[in-house]
Amino acid sequence: MTHRGLFIGGSWRDSGDGATVDVENPATGQVLASVADATPADGLAALTAAHDAQKQWAATPARTRGEILRAAFELLTERREQFAELMTAEMGKPLAEAKGEVAYGSEFFRWFAEESVRAGGTWSAAPDGASRLLTMRQPVGPALLITPWNFPLAMGTRKIGAAVAAGCTMVVKPATQTPLTMLALADLLREAGLPAGVLNVVTTTRTAELVEPLVRDPRTRKLSFTGSTPIGRLLMEQSAEQLLRLSLELGGNAPFLVFADADLDAAVDGAMAAKMRNMGQACTAANRFLVHESVAAEFTARFADRMAALRVGEDVGPLIDARARAKVAELVDDAVRLGARTLVGGAPVDGPGYYYPPTVLTDVPPEAALNHEEIFGPVAPIATFTDDAEAVARANDTEFGLVAYVFTRDLARAVRVSEALEAGMVGVNQGIVSHPAAPFGGIKASGFGREGGAEGIDEYLETKYVGLAV
Incomplete structure (x- = not known):
């Protein structure tokens, strides 16, 4: 767990201008590590990598995608102590609670490993008998996933697991305060067999400058954001230009x-x-x-x-x-x-x-x-x-x-x-x-869309209808 750079196209690299940002231990106020501070150009490079990998990843058999997620689940379970200690250091939660998050977060990989082969379609006869009605489920396309600092592992696995299972590539922007867990998770997924370009991770303090070009880029087809309601509203406005598929998990009371x-x-x-x-x-x-x-x-x-x-x-x-x-x-x-x-x-x-x-x-x-x-x-x-x-x-x-x-x-x-x-x-x-087996999400100013459960993979799939004359 030593990587501190950007993970783009299967490789680790420094930010375009060489900038870094310190990660602080909230229990002491001391600096834990410095990570790359991505530029907007780095964000676009990550999107290019995701876009270039999308076609081949979508064509990858669902069973293969599921086996990669299962391997990631097993690796994460084996390394529960290491990930828990890392989360405790960068986020501050007690070690016992951090271990609980690893157990909870890893279950999203196991759950979506099983869901990947169940995202089928339907076949039926038209009421008049003149044709057959075929529906198929296909991946939405490259997704931008923005995760919060309070659950640095589980909020990542909940989004990544669904995207991988559905056949979507992605750019992940973790919270500035807690990037180390996501960087370690990216390395674990690479080890589990996830192909280069499917997952790209950019850490940055220049969030608004990096995210807006990605949201407005026509190559991005999906946005999933967990965070505050004001930021969710702003992202929704920005995403209207490209009519992105949205999942927004926002504030609560x-x-x-x-x-x-x-x-x-x-x-x-x-x-x-x-x-x-x-x-x-x-x-x-x-x-x-x-x-x-x-x-x-x-x-x-x-x-x-x-x-x-x-x-x-x-x-x-x-x-x-x-x-x-x-x-x-x-x-x-x-x-x-x-x-x-x-x-x-x-x-x-x-x-x-x-x-x-x-x-x-x-x-x-x-x-x-x-x-x-x-x-x-x-x-x-x-x-x-x-x-x-x-x-x-x-x-x-x-x-x-x-x-x-x-x-x-x-x-x-x-x-x-x-x-x-x-x-x-x-x-x-x-x-x-x-x-993991239940749909998570809210209504009103708490957002829309669901993560986890059978509904979780739906957020990353489009339905295509084919009419067949007989």
Whole structure:
């Protein structure tokens, strides 16, 4: 895992102007490594490599593509420790959680290895009997994949696995803060047998200057982006020129609903998982806790005790950088200024690294900014509701619609509430919904398109219809 250059056309190279960018360890603030800082010309070179490889890769048998993904899954599983240590160093998540991400991320390669041979078409007779109706699935073409820093492995495997299975070549632009994992993954895929030019990786600080020409280039046929809603909107505008196929997985503001009949042990366990995965730095993180007034005191006390028991620096890693920590502190200070009470945490941790402690707030007024903005940190604001209608209305009172969590022992309520919630995913009595075999994605300002599941490969395939006279 020593490569620090750009991966273009199967070879490692420096950036066109020789520039580099430092990668920082958020636990210490120290520089880990320097990687190539790609120019827009480097991005176009990567697209040329993908375009040149597309025809041959699309003609590669699906079984062959699947076997490459299976080999990559096995290699990643064997090297779980190495990849976990690399992620912990560049992103800050605790080692146990990093190992969990490797296990989760590698499963996308196994899943799409199996899906690659299932992307078939259909054959039927026309109703009038005069012709036969044939449909076939074909790869969209070269794809631009932009991945975030918070899950530097899994967000890559989720996109790359689907593209490889479908027969699409790609240019991957990983987040500036966490490029090392993607560079290591590119080398692993090369070792697994992925042909030159199918996967190209460009690391850069000049993201806007590099990405826009790629989005506007007619050789690009697909864009998949995971990141903030404002950037997603901008990319959607830019992609309109070429009418690109789009998958946008954007921001979230997940409600966590605890009803009066909920199993509180399960609800607290679910709250810890939904809030503290990745230190709250996840688009699926529970952002607003809405608890029925009859169980609010008990739930809050139990949850606060669990949050207070977490050890900063061991159970809880740092936030990604100083700006992220400052944003979390600003949201907490705003809520407290407006009348919220702090039960646990509430102030940045002194010392090296970008740590913010697990924090629980109660009596958070509706106008507090953290009710409307994605917190992206280990902060849990708790409010109460009186009935199901109020719970659903408050849960839906956001422009976002990625995921929601529901805790109840009433099956009928679980179905009613799940149907009423404006979210692309709902976790019922569980605090983690992500699964390689399930479609991941949102609605409203959380974007559109799905990753994972049987739907994941569809994002990279076109349907062609052929009418046959008989």
